[in-house]
Amino acid sequence: MSTLEVASLGKAKPGYIRKSMYGPATDTGLPKMRAADLPGMVALPVQALFPDIPKAIYVEGDDLAPIRKATAEALANVDMSKITPDSSVNILTSQYGFMIMGGFAYREMVRTIKEIVEQRTGCTNIRLRIATGFRLKEPEEIIEHYELDKMFNGKVSPALYIDRAIAIDTPIGKLMGIRKIYDADYIIHVHHGELRELDMHRMISRTMKPFSMSYARFETRSVHHMNFGPRSSNLIPRLIFESPFVQQKFTFGVFMAASPQGVVGVEAGNDLMPIDRKLMLLAFKSYGKIRELYNEIKDCVCIIDGTGEPRYMVGGGTTFGNLTEAELDLFDLDTVPVSLGFGLYQPPPTQPKLKAVNPAIRALVMNHFWTGVPQMELATACPMILVGREMFKLVKEDCMNINMARHVVTAESLPAALSFAKKVAQTDKVIAFDGAYGAITCSEALADHLIKRAPIAHRRVEEELMPKWLRQRGFDPSEAL
Amino acid sequence: MVQINYRAEVIPEKCTGCVDCVFVCPTLAIKMEARKAVIDETKCVSCQNCIGICTDDAIVKIERPEPVEREVDYASVDQDEILEICRRANIHPMQWLCLCTSTRAREGAAAIIKGAKTPEDMALLTGTRSGCTVYCAMMSMRLLKGAGINIPPSHKWHLFDTTQSIWDVPKEVVEKYSDYFLVEDKDVFRKF
Numbered sequence: 001m002s003t004l005e006v007a008s009l010g011k012a013k014p015g016y017i018r019k020s021m022y023g024p025a026t027d028t029g030l031p032k033m034r035a036a037d038l039p040g041m042v043a044l045p046v047q048a049l050f051p052d053i054p055k056a057i058y059v060e061g062d063d064l065a066p067i068r069k070a071t072a073e074a075l076a077n078v079d080m081s082k083i084t085p086d087s088s089v090n091i092l093t094s095q096y097g098f099m100i101m102g103g104f105a106y107r108e109m110v111r112t113i114k115e116i117v118e119q120r121t122g123c124t125n126i127r128l129r130i131a132t133g134f135r136l137k138e139p140e141e142i143i144e145h146y147e148l149d150k151m152f153n154g155k156v157s158p159a160l161y162i163d164r165a166i167a168i169d170t171p172i173g174k175l176m177g178i179r180k181i182y183d184a185d186y187i188i189h190v191h192h193g194e195l196r197e198l199d200m201h202r203m204i205s206r207t208m209k210p211f212s213m214s215y216a217r218f219e220t221r222s223v224h225h226m227n228f229g230p231r232s233s234n235l236i237p238r239l240i241f242e243s244p245f246v247q248q249k250f251t252f253g254v255f256m257a258a259s260p261q262g263v264v265g266v267e268a269g270n271d272l273m274p275i276d277r278k279l280m281l282l283a284f285k286s287y288g289k290i291r292e293l294y295n296e297i298k299d300c301v302c303i304i305d306g307t308g309e310p311r312y313m314v315g316g317g318t319t320f321g322n323l324t325e326a327e328l329d330l331f332d333l334d335t336v337p338v339s340l341g342f343g344l345y346q347p348p349p350t351q352p353k354l355k356a357v358n359p360a361i362r363a364l365v366m367n368h369f370w371t372g373v374p375q376m377e378l379a380t381a382c383p384m385i386l387v388g389r390e391m392f393k394l395v396k397e398d399c400m401n402i403n404m405a406r407h408v409v410t411a412e413s414l415p416a417a418l419s420f421a422k423k424v425a426q427t428d429k430v431i432a433f434d435g436a437y438g439a440i441t442c443s444e445a446l447a448d449h450l451i452k453r454a455p456i457a458h459r460r461v462e463e464e465l466m467p468k469w470l471r472q473r474g475f476d477p478s479e480a481l
Numbered sequence: 482m483v484q485i486n487y488r489a490e491v492i493p494e495k496c497t498g499c500v501d502c503v504f505v506c507p508t509l510a511i512k513m514e515a516r517k518a519v520i521d522e523t524k525c526v527s528c529q530n531c532i533g534i535c536t537d538d539a540i541v542k543i544e545r546p547e548p549v550e551r552e553v554d555y556a557s558v559d560q561d562e563i564l565e566i567c568r569r570a571n572i573h574p575m576q577w578l579c580l581c582t583s584t585r586a587r588e589g590a591a592a593i594i595k596g597a598k599t600p601e602d603m604a605l606l607t608g609t610r611s612g613c614t615v616y617c618a619m620m621s622m623r624l625l626k627g628a629g630i631n632i633p634p635s636h637k638w639h640l641f642d643t644t645q646s647i648w649d650v651p652k653e654v655v656e657k658y659s660d661y662f663l664v665e666d667k668d669v670f671r672k673f
Contacts, residue, residue: 134613136533161615162505162530165638171654172645204661219643222619226577227646229666235658333662336669374580374613397542399527400581400612402483 004048006448012036012043015060015314015435016102018145018307022135022370024390031368031387033414035303035432036441043439044447046260046316049454050289054282056262059438060101064108067263071112071254074268078252083186085122089251090184092159094214095132097192097256098142099308101437105263107146109256110190114152117188127155129181131214133309134400135372136160161218168246170239176217177240182249189253193267193279195287196312197321198330199337200225203280203473204234207253207272211246212237230337241272255279259286260317262437281479284331284469288461289454290318294326296453297360299427300446301418305367306435310378313369315433316440323431324357324378329465333472357381362425365417366391366408371398379407383424385417386410482552483582483608487527487542491518495539502531502540504637507610507618508601526551526604526611551608555591566590570627571648573670578620581612589624598630600640619644 014036019029026032035041046053057066083089091113097106114126128148130139139158143149148156157180164179181187191210201209212224224236240246254268255275259282267275304320306313311321329335356377363383371394378384379401386392386408396405411417422428429446440450470477498516503509510524511531518540520531532540555563567574567590574587584607592606600621604610609617622632622644632642647667655663 134615136530160534162534163638165641167641172650174641174643175645176641176643217641218615218618219641222616223643223645226616226619227623227644229647229662229669231662232647232666235654235661235663238658238661239654336666374616376580376583397487399487399529402485402582402612 004451006042006444006451009042009044009444009447012041012432012434012439012441013436014432014441015306015437017368017435018103018141020135020141020307020370021137022372023368024388024394026388026390031305031414033367035305035367035414035434038415038418040443041430041432041441042444042447043436044316044442044450045439046290047438049293049450050458052285053261053289054259054264054286056259056264056438058101058105059262060435064104067105067108067266068112070266071109071268072116074254074266075113075116078268079270080117080121080251082251083117083121083123085124087121087123087186088125088127088184089117089123089186089188090127090129090181091188091190092129092131092181092210092215093190094210095130095135095138095142096194096196096308096312097190098146099312100192100194100256100258101262101435103142103146106192106256107148109254109266111151113188113190113254125155126152127157127184128152129157129159131159131178131181131210133372135370136162138372159215161216161221163217165217168240168243170243172239175212175220175223175236175240177215177220178217181215182245185249186251187249188251189272191253191255193255193257193282194319195283195322196319198287198291199230199321199325201234202231202330202333203283204231205238205276206279206283207255207276208237208241209234210237211240216240231333257282258317260290260437262317280473281475284466287318287322288331288465288469289457290316291322291326291331292457292461292465293450293454294318294323296450296457297323297326297429297431297446299360299362299425300429300431301363301365301421301425301427302361303365303367303414303418303430303432303434304369305432306369308370309373310366310369310375310433311373313433314435314437315431317437320433324361327358327360331465331469362427363421365414365421367414367417371395371400374400376401376404379404383421384408385421387414387417388412482550483584483611485527485549485551485608485611486545488522488525488545489520489527489529489531489540490543491520492539492541493517495537497537497539499537501534504639505530505534507614507640508604509636509639524605526608528611528614530614551606553588553592553595553607555585555587558591558594562594563587563590566593566624566627568627570623571646571670572620572623572627576620576670577616578607578624579609579612579617581617582608584609584617586620586624589621590628593624593628593630597625599633600625
């Protein structure tokens, strides 16, 4: 760590941006310039900061063979005996998997699962279901972009939260699933272990969350987010998953495990609880230090420059939502920030979250993102500068943030936007959320700061936080080694 | 105040009459006439659910010549009545009713006092359900129930009455899943 010099850092390599109707309608559908191409931006390797963060078997652009191999190995001990040649099977996927590192790793995992299930069971009626967040046409875009129709011989369908319902009996009454998710004899749950929105899931029932989100109709998503607290809400997916209806159909789960370095492996099993524990440990080890490093940033400008909504856009292999909440230790189950239901944005004074967005974020430059999630707090909590008229049009027409356009300014180019943002923020520390794994795309000034603060974040996690996180979940310290 | 700048419009020659759009509209603004979808533009809140569900791309978004404004002034009704509805619904008046439109629960309660009887009425009065249509659905139903109003049965798969909240979890579930903070998380929702 100590030998890392800013002068030796290389050029940053941003993640792939997929074109979408939910992004700005520029000539190419892509930004004119990426944040990584700005003068003074460098790639700060995560490995050099924290050598003990689990290493990747795949990063964007690599050969996909390790994904295929890891998936096959993970499936080797999975019991598929429920599935017979006459069965119908739905492979359940979510849109976010296709955002991770360009989406091809997730695609390869799905393809491998399909082929192995066919080989081992003789079943050929295997269908793909693609669930989504709020962008209702996104599954259609995914199907086309990744040629999934061809992969599944036409047996592929979006699963939308407004689609026809199926009622699922749980100990708290009926909850509503999406019928298309469950319209086969059996289901295979294919997800990822990326940290994504820790403020929501708190690493509680992480593996099951899609059962009350991706696979659920809007009534149940609303029950989860609005009617329960930040920790208790994670009971909803567990109750659905454990329901007789789902258990009758569930065969096994497969998870693309990730760290800020990239994809670190594949976990699979018939029982989700052991996988839940594994992913929990992986999250502590993988993301704990990056989160604490982000907590060491006291002033910065953020550039949003990738595929998807800002909160889930990746920088240094970690989603932006983890910087917006970096001042809180959200792995700590004793910490109770406000829930989405209360509003995130104007918490009562007795709650620890005093501001909607980490005050260290002094300005936001929006170079490229997709609409599709309520995120007004980003524009009201700190100055937001949009890049280009197309981006302004996108924001102006966004029905999920109807007043956002009133809170932004627009610059003609990325350099102009950044120049203005730096003046407003009075800092030259810049970080880009550009989809990159394995390295943090940042300015030299921020790189210098992070290199100096990494040992402090490392020590705090090892000596103070990790023991607490483990103790709270009943882990024996030996399990964490 | 919620300003609605757009509306949905059907392209009749593309509409196949599948009726999917009818049941996803949060304000029930869509009806079928001669096997074609017809949208009542006075009721359209421009949420775009119909556009999203239509696999034939037969519905498009159109800019309104003049924006439609929807707002319920909570200050114009009896504040004690607002508090009573919210208290019965276990919702703080300042809790969000709708994140997309930045509408608070007190405005939803005021809409009920002003005559809203259904979630669709509430959407039309307050302008909520004009964004994601997801989170506000539950809050509207909880407020209506808090006011003693029964939610009508779902029109096909339009909207199901499943409003379970942290306040309704049976004791045996609380005890069985004690590591989910079901008791402790009640403190998150400010008591009043």
